[in-house]
Amino acid sequence: MRLHVGCAMWTHAPWQGRFLPHPLPPKERLRAYASWCNAVEGNTTFYATPARSAVESWAAQTSLTSASS
Numbered sequence: 001m002r003l004h005v006g007c008a009m010w011t012h013a014p015w016q017g018r019f020l021p022h023p024l025p026p027k028e029r030l031r032a033y034a035s036w037c038n039a040v041e042g043n044t045t046f047y048a049t050p051a052r053s054a055v056e057s058w059a060a061q062t063s064l065t066s067a068s069s
Helices: 026-034 052-068
Strands: none
Touching: 026 052
């Protein structure tokens, strides 16, 4: 069985210095998060369909990590 573990977000401010390096610019937090978690809840579709550019950015930030997971 393959298990994917993740959290509901990757930008939680209190995680900086604990689970994510500190200081870390917001645009680098997903890549850092993806280095230790292989899943994340993307509930943005509950509010609105994310822009294609946002989804492409998420994929680019996690592509190296997810390919090895």
